[in-house]
Amino acid sequence: MVFAGIDVGSLATKAVIFDGERILSYAVRRTGADPLTASISCLREAISLCGLKEDQLDNIVATGYGRIRVPFAQKEVTEITCHGRGAFFLFPMTRTVIDIGGQDAKIIILDGNGKVVDFVMNDKCAAGTGKFLEVMSQTLELSIDEFAGMGLKSKKALSINSMCTVFAESEIISLIAEGARREDIIWGLHLSIARRIVGMAKRLSLKEEITFTGGVAKNKAMVRALNTLLATHLNVPEEPQITGALGAAIIASLQAPFKA
Amino acid sequence: MERACSKKEPIVWVNAFFPIEIVHAMGALPIIPEIHASLFAYFNYSRRFIEIGGGRLSTDICSFFRCAMGLLEEGLIPKPDLVLSSSHLCDGSAKFFSEAAKKLGVKHFYLDIPISPLRGVKERLARKLKDLSFEVASYFGLPFEERMLSSVLARTGETWNLINEINLLRRTKPTPFPGAEGLSYVAGMTFYTMGTDEGLRFFRALLEYIRKNVEKKVGYLKNEKFRVLWLHHIRPYYPNPIFSFLEKNGVAVPFEETNYLYWPKPDVDSPFLSLADKLLSNPWYSSLRLRMDIAKSMAIQYDVQGAIHFSHWGCRQTLGGANLVGEALKEMGVKFLVLPGDGCDPDNFSLGQTLTRLGAFLESLEG
Numbered sequence: 001m002v003f004a005g006i007d008v009g010s011l012a013t014k015a016v017i018f019d020g021e022r023i024l025s026y027a028v029r030r031t032g033a034d035p036l037t038a039s040i041s042c043l044r045e046a047i048s049l050c051g052l053k054e055d056q057l058d059n060i061v062a063t064g065y066g067r068i069r070v071p072f073a074q075k076e077v078t079e080i081t082c083h084g085r086g087a088f089f090l091f092p093m094t095r096t097v098i099d100i101g102g103q104d105a106k107i108i109i110l111d112g113n114g115k116v117v118d119f120v121m122n123d124k125c126a127a128g129t130g131k132f133l134e135v136m137s138q139t140l141e142l143s144i145d146e147f148a149g150m151g152l153k154s155k156k157a158l159s160i161n162s163m164c165t166v167f168a169e170s171e172i173i174s175l176i177a178e179g180a181r182r183e184d185i186i187w188g189l190h191l192s193i194a195r196r197i198v199g200m201a202k203r204l205s206l207k208e209e210i211t212f213t214g215g216v217a218k219n220k221a222m223v224r225a226l227n228t229l230l231a232t233h234l235n236v237p238e239e240p241q242i243t244g245a246l247g248a249a250i251i252a253s254l255q256a257p258f259k260a
Numbered sequence: 261m262e263r264a265c266s267k268k269e270p271i272v273w274v275n276a277f278f279p280i281e282i283v284h285a286m287g288a289l290p291i292i293p294e295i296h297a298s299l300f301a302y303f304n305y306s307r308r309f310i311e312i313g314g315g316r317l318s319t320d321i322c323s324f325f326r327c328a329m330g331l332l333e334e335g336l337i338p339k340p341d342l343v344l345s346s347s348h349l350c351d352g353s354a355k356f357f358s359e360a361a362k363k364l365g366v367k368h369f370y371l372d373i374p375i376s377p378l379r380g381v382k383e384r385l386a387r388k389l390k391d392l393s394f395e396v397a398s399y400f401g402l403p404f405e406e407r408m409l410s411s412v413l414a415r416t417g418e419t420w421n422l423i424n425e426i427n428l429l430r431r432t433k434p435t436p437f438p439g440a441e442g443l444s445y446v447a448g449m450t451f452y453t454m455g456t457d458e459g460l461r462f463f464r465a466l467l468e469y470i471r472k473n474v475e476k477k478v479g480y481l482k483n484e485k486f487r488v489l490w491l492h493h494i495r496p497y498y499p500n501p502i503f504s505f506l507e508k509n510g511v512a513v514p515f516e517e518t519n520y521l522y523w524p525k526p527d528v529d530s531p532f533l534s535l536a537d538k539l540l541s542n543p544w545y546s547s548l549r550l551r552m553d554i555a556k557s558m559a560i561q562y563d564v565q566g567a568i569h570f571s572h573w574g575c576r577q578t579l580g581g582a583n584l585v586g587e588a589l590k591e592m593g594v595k596f597l598v599l600p601g602d603g604c605d606p607d608n609f610s611l612g613q614t615l616t617r618l619g620a621f622l623e624s625l626e627g
Contacts, residue, residue, distance in 0.1 A: 065612045080620035104613070116624045118590070121617060123600050203583055 001058045004046070005248025006039050007079060008066025011102030011130055012215060013038040014242045015046035017057075018249035025050035026242045035066035059252035063244050065103075075255060080108055080119050082247030087211040088114030089250055090243070091235040095207035098197060098226065098234070099243070100216035102130040107201045120203050127163035128193040130215050133222075136189055139169050140182055144219070147186060151221030154187030163196060187221065194225035201230075211235040213243035263289050264338035270400045273340040273360065275353040277542065278371070279389065279535045281416055281455040283344070285409040286397045293328035293356070295448050296337050300327060301497035301604045302444070309334065310605050316359055322352035322574040323605035324494075332360055339364060342399065344392075346371040348545040351576040369396060373539050375546065382540055386532040393532075409531040412455035419454060420525045422463040429470045430515055431562055434479025435487060437470050439513025440503040443495040447518045485510030486625050489558055489567040489594075491585065492578050493518035493544070494603040496570075502599075505615065509622050515562045520554060548581045552588040559594050566595035566625050573602045597621040 002024070007014040013031045017024040027045035031038045039062070047054055062073035063082040070076075079099070087097045088110055097108040105128060109118040122128065137147035158180055162168040168189070175185050210232055216222055217240030227234055237243055264271055270288045274280055276295065283290040300306045309330025310323050316333070317326050331337045343366055345357035354370075361368035371392060374381050390406075397404030430437055446466065453459030473479075488506070490513050496502065506513065523541045526534035543551045559567060567589050569582045586596035599617055602608030 065616070076619075078616050078619040078623060080616065081623045115627060116620060118596075118624075119620055120598075121613065123613075 001253070002052060002056055003249045003252035004043060004057050004060045005082070005245040005250070005252055006043055006060065006062045006064075006070055006073065007082065007242070007245035007248060008035045008039050008062065008064040008070060009079075009102050009215075009244075010065055011134075012241060013042045013064075013066070014245040015039070015042040016242050016245040016249045017046050017050050017052065018246065018253060020253045023246065023249075024052075026239065026245065028241055031066065035069040036071075039066065039070045040072075059255050061248040061252040061255070063248040075251070077248060077251050079244045080106055080121075081116055082244040082251065083213050084108050084110050084116045084247065085114055085250045086243035086245075086247030087213050087235075087237070089246065090237050091209060091211045093209045094211040094235065096201075096204075096210040098201065098210060098212045098217075099214040100129055100197065100212075100222070101214040101244075105129055105197055105200065107197075107204055107206075109204050109207065118204050120200055122200065125164070127165060127168075128196040132163075132165050132168070132193070133189075133216065133219065135165050135169065136172065136186075139172050140186070142182075148219040148221040150183050151186035151190050152224065154181070154183040156184055157191050158184045158188035160185070160188045160192045163192065187225075190219075190221045190225040191229070194222065194229050197226065198229045206230075208232065209235055211237070213237060213240045215241040217241075261338070264291065270341040270402070271338050272396075273337075273343045273345075273357065275345045275350065275357060276451045277349045277539075277545075278344055278346045279539060280452070281409060281412045281531075281535065282389065282393050282396070284455045285412040286393070286400070286402045286404045288342075288396075288400065288402070290452070291338055291340060292451055293331065293337055293360070294324040294350075294353075295451060296331055297324040297327035297604055298444075298448070298494070298497045300331065300336075301606075304498050304606070306498060306604050307606055309336075310607075316363070317352075317355060320574060321355055322350060322572070323602050323608065325350070325352040325356035327604050328356060329360065332363065340366055342366055342396065343368040344371070344396065345369075346373055346539070348373045348539060348542060349577055352574065367399065373545070377540060377546075382533065382536045385536040385539065386530075389535050390532045406531060410528040413526040413531045413534060414528045415457065415460055416455040417526050417528065419459050419463050420521065422460070422467050423450070423519070423521055426463065426467050426470055427515070427519065427521060429467070429474050432474045433487075433563070434477065434484045435481065435512035435514040436473035436479065437514075438480045438503070438507075439490050439516045440495065442513075442516045442519050443490060443493075444497065447493065447516075450519065479512065481507055481510060481512050483510045484512045486566060486622075487512050487514050487562060487564045488625075489513070489555070489562060489564045490516040491555060491567055491569040491582075492572060492575070494570065494572055496601055496603050496606075496609060498604070498606040498609070500606075500609060500614075501611070502614065502618065505618050511566075511622065511625070514564065515558060517555070517558065520558060522554065544577050548584055551581055552585050555585050556588055556592060559589055559592060564594060566597065566621065568597045568599050568621070570603075571598050571600045573600070573605075573608050595621065595624055
């Protein structure tokens with residue numbers, strides 16, 4: 001049997017094809033202005049990558065902010081539950097998930113069966129999330145990979161006080177004008193975001209092991225910043241961005257077969 | 261509103277937690293501006309008035325008061341002859357009422373209520389309430405005697421009995437009465453009509469309605485799966501899908517913190533002491549330990565699996581304690597959700613985030 005999970009996020013849409021035991025394929029696309037089109041094309045791409053046809057899917061579960069815009073899914077599940085399931089599947093000792101996506105950050109506490117016990121989310125501001133990092137990298141005229149790579153080369157962290165995307169951008173421009181090194185600005189930014197995430201995480205009782213998921217987990221500077229502040233070694237999936245879609249596919253595999 | 265427009269009696273603006281019985285006792289008409297703000301929000305008209313009120317009050321101040329300020333500016337609340345406000349409960353009330361009195365050029369009496377339950381505090385507060393009552397009556401040239409307050413408090417006592425009975429019946433399963441209504445007109449009537457015949461009639465009718473549902477074993481949901489407590493004394497009043505989401509998914513709200521009968525039944529022979537007792541018993545104006553204990557006892561009494569703490573932006577009295585209240589409930593195995601939002605300002609409402617939080621909370625209840 002074959003199952004699909006689709007995670008329609010604010011920045012990226014992800015699809016995972018799962019056979020109940022392993023990931024057969026996956027695809028990631030920009031969500032853009034039309035989540036429905038993004039989810040259809042992303043799912044088609046993932047299906048074609050594993051050589052299957054659409055009618056071979058037994059169940060589809062949608063997650064993410066755009067989950068209600070996926071009419072062909074048999075079930076909608078929140079990304080909180082899905083990231084929990086996906087992280088637990090990849091790292092079965094996971095008891096805490098840090099998920100940083102395009103517009104929000106979440107801390108999820110799991111029980112020994114991978115079920116959500118508790119969670120917190122950032123409030124309405126998207127500071128310290130994927131979109132924030134994207135804007136900061138653009139300000140410094142770097143790709144997001146160059147941006148993270150450069151942060152790792154820093155010798156000293158500069159203090160970045162503003163977490164508002166607009167004000168942080170002005171603060172960076174001022175620091176550049178004062179002659180600060182880009183590496184140090186970038187590392188300072190990552191530490192500021194990590195402090196915000198750790199502060200949020202401390203509202204819950206963090207339990208080891210901690211798995212870092214979501215698109216921002218691909219950013220090695222952010223992984224290092226969180227490892228430093230949490231004094232731990234985070235589990236990071238090979239492709240952290242698809243963890244939510246994987247969780248959705250796992251949940252699809254546990255549902256009664258549907259077959260459209 | 262009809263009485264206010266007829267201008268036969270003096271109009272007094274009070275804050276929601278002010279001991280309104282004093283105003284009723286002297287035959288003046290109380291107006292609670294923040295409740296008018298919630299009514300405007302209910303009909304989805306609050307946005308414009310919040311914007312107007314923001315010209316006088318900082319955007320950090322509770323949106324109910326900013327909306328009320330906008331309503332004042334636009335002349336949509338009957339103008340007062342006097343403003344009475346107390347330091348409990350809302351932080352925004354001190355700013356709003358002093359600013360409103362200044363703008364309208366009317367006298368403002370401010371009642372400072374102590375938090376600390378030290379020996380003699382209740383007696384001192386009772387004396388302060390007595391002095392205030394006589395001063396207000398003399399300001400209006402109205403006759404006032406302590407027995408007039410006793411007679412109002414006799415009705416408050418009868419209402420207390422009705423509310424107590426209602427709250428006991430609401431423990432029944434299936435849930436006989438929706439928490440969303442408990443947070444709107446029931447709470448509004450509690451604030452407005454305590455000590456009046458209108459209040460007595462309302463709570464008698466409510467008791468009958470709930471009693472019939474209990475006798476017929478009729479729940480307000482067709483398929484009740486979970487019971488969840490609503491913490492905080494308000495909810496978002498503008499159109500929003502929170503309660504319809506809960507109802508659609510079989511989540512009943514059997515009770516809400518705002519209707520918890522935290523104050524003792526008044527003693528008509530000691531009216532000022534009774535009012536002082538009520539003011540000093542308020543769990544939102546007290547040690548957080550009291551609020552935590554009440555939350556735990558409500559969780560047991562109403563046999564809930566979860567609790568939602570609505571964290572209204574700008575509500576300094578409740579936000580800080582949310583996590584500790586949550587910890588206390590989680591220790592009992594009650595699932596807990598902090599739901600940030602705004603009760604009055606629809607521009608402070610994030611639909612996606614709210615539904616994700618509620619959805620994940622529901623999924624955790626389902627296990």
